[in-house]
Amino acid sequence: MRKHTPESLDSLPVMLPGPDIVLACPHCGAPHRSPSLATDNTFGAERWSDGWFETAMRASLPTVARCVGCRVFFWVERARRLCDLDSISEWREEPHTRLILDHAGKRRVDVRHLLLQELGTNLEDVRRRMDRLPTPIGQYRTREEARKVTLRFEHQGAAVSSQEVAVKVPLDTRPAEWRQAPRIRLEDEALLLDALREGLARTLDEERELRRWTWWRGNDAFRGGDAWVPLSQRDYEVRENARALMALCSSEGTEPRWLHAELLRELERFEEALVLLDRMPSPELEPLRDAARRRDSRLLPLPFPVRESPASEP
């Protein structure tokens, strides 16, 4: 039984991945491939009580990676872009031989079988084509290849003609080490905890970002419907991350205070959460207040759309 499944999940769009991009490790320059998105809309967006506000597509992009060369962590978004693997800027013309089936002859079944082999479609398609001859058989890079195919057809009594055509093919001048660079995998909570331990965050802002991602990735399983485990009952390092993140959230601004309250609630410190939430009168936070009053620490899907309310400023 799936819990916490937002209604918007049914309307999630088909994922439209963009081209792989090639990034250089900022420490040693080793190339890595990273997925990108072709479309970036908020259709099918989900909003959760821990501040996670992403579409299913965005959620599949990595934030942090460990370099395969020097093993040092880096921020994916800030790494130098070497190229997009789909952006082909140069094309060249290549002569191909196009073969056309003019007559099938008497051994139609055998010819049909040959045509199916060359086209790789289906029997229905091949039948339709053979009812309306002439029909193309295919295009071949070398004359030798075209000649072999022609001979197979002629052997079954068919008549085949040929044309020389110029075909545009991409000229891939990018180094093989870019094209074959290892793909960056989506990070999980454990990898982010490693990144924290190894000092990826250099500033307080970076630390807050990294700790927030760690919290989010740790909560991801519960967005998918796993039985809820309060933050207070998770591993020591995860609890320590929550504590450190709360300290970083205690600054001014609505969002950090809201996240601070949510961390307290997920840690089952309901009274403290309510004190903070009561200072933020925004009606959007009502589901969080409700849950805290019920002593419910579960991660909550929030209604969408939700706007930041200026009324909740101190």
Ligand SMILES: [Zn+2]
């Ligand atoms: Zn490196």
